[in-house]
Amino acid sequence: MPGAGRLVNQMVQSVTNPKDQKQKEREQRKQKQQEQQQREEEQQSEQQQEQLEQAAAVAAADAEAAAGELLEGAADAAAAAVPEAVAAAATSQQLQQQQVSEWTEEEVAPKTVQQRYNDTVHFLTNTGTGKGISIAAGLFLGATFVIALYRTYQKYSSPRAQRKRMIDKNKLLVEELSAYLPDRRSELSAGVVRKLRGATGFSAVEVFRKYLWFLLRERKFDAAAVQDMVLLKGVLGLSDEQVAEALQERAARIYDKYGTLMLNVDGFTAEGVERKATCRALFSKLLYLTEHEPLVAQGSEAFKTTDLRMIFGATDEDVEKLRIVSLYDMDIEAMESLMKGSSAADSAAQGEQGSQPSGQPDKPSS
Numbered sequence: 001m002p003g004a005g006r007l008v009n010q011m012v013q014s015v016t017n018p019k020d021q022k023q024k025e026r027e028q029r030k031q032k033q034q035e036q037q038q039r040e041e042e043q044q045s046e047q048q049q050e051q052l053e054q055a056a057a058v059a060a061a062d063a064e065a066a067a068g069e070l071l072e073g074a075a076d077a078a079a080a081a082v083p084e085a086v087a088a089a090a091t092s093q094q095l096q097q098q099q100v101s102e103w104t105e106e107e108v109a110p111k112t113v114q115q116r117y118n119d120t121v122h123f124l125t126n127t128g129t130g131k132g133i134s135i136a137a138g139l140f141l142g143a144t145f146v147i148a149l150y151r152t153y154q155k156y157s158s159p160r161a162q163r164k165r166m167i168d169k170n171k172l173l174v175e176e177l178s179a180y181l182p183d184r185r186s187e188l189s190a191g192v193v194r195k196l197r198g199a200t201g202f203s204a205v206e207v208f209r210k211y212l213w214f215l216l217r218e219r220k221f222d223a224a225a226v227q228d229m230v231l232l233k234g235v236l237g238l239s240d241e242q243v244a245e246a247l248q249e250r251a252a253r254i255y256d257k258y259g260t261l262m263l264n265v266d267g268f269t270a271e272g273v274e275r276k277a278t279c280r281a282l283f284s285k286l287l288y289l290t291e292h293e294p295l296v297a298q299g300s301e302a303f304k305t306t307d308l309r310m311i312f313g314a315t316d317e318d319v320e321k322l323r324i325v326s327l328y329d330m331d332i333e334a335m336e337s338l339m340k341g342s343s344a345a346d347s348a349a350q351g352e353q354g355s356q357p358s359g360q361p362d363k364p365s366s
Helices: 002-016 018-068 070-103 113-126 128-157 159-178 190-200 204-217 223-236 240-258 270-290 308-312 316-322 329-340 342-352
Strands: none
Touching (some): 113 128, 128 159
16 A cells, blocks of 8 residues: 555654654754744834834824924924934934844944935935924024015115115215316216216216215315316206206205305304305305306206295395305405305304304394
């Protein structure tokens, strides 16, 4: 029978090869132990993985709660979430290193900077905690940028900043023109003035008016000064009407600052006498410029708009007394002595007898 034959063969082999049978049994027991140890390691790994997932879920819930409170304290939420995220990442890394060391006996090389960067990016983009940190940091940086931008705009558009920019542009205009006038008058061209207008943003009439104000206050009023104004009119391409407009506007501003033209200053304070003397000097210079034919043609419609008597409330007698006949220094000194002579002496004497206090307006006492 075949079954009996196999049984006999097995009995013969067991009798003839007892060592082989024992070796097989030992290998089988060792294999079972290895399988059992592997199952235990897999169970331990699964438990650790479950712990990691639970920790990540808890951290994600915390991050979502922190993101809900970002409007009340984005900076605090970010500062509180960062240590937890770092600790979770460190714990995860330690567990992974421990598992690798248990499963293999090979030495693990330290991570490079690029690997750490990739791990951080992966954590911030693929985990709940990382997304919460990213949202918090983005809101915080966005709010900071908007606040800084708003404060910069407020500072730039404040009246003080605007006035400072205007003063700087006026200073630039005067300095650039003074580099040519009067010594290098022949080098001043329309191209130079056009570049200056582009740098300051002033129109042609504004350039003329602003340099006119500088000339009236700071420069010696002589033939060279008048020639410079005529040249400036030409390079700016201004018409008689535009020059008359600039002269009229400057006269109106002088009136607003110094008041009505007065030759008799009896009863004025010392400050009032000085203000009226300045007003008379500026009136005389403006009167000469408005009556200068190369600037404004006499008898034209533009000339009629520059009637300084209407602006300053002056009489024909006042105009005749303050009109500059020639531009020689002697005539100017005589005019200034006429303006400041007896009136200043009379006002000073009356001030000693009990005139108005210096804080009062510069009007005649009643």
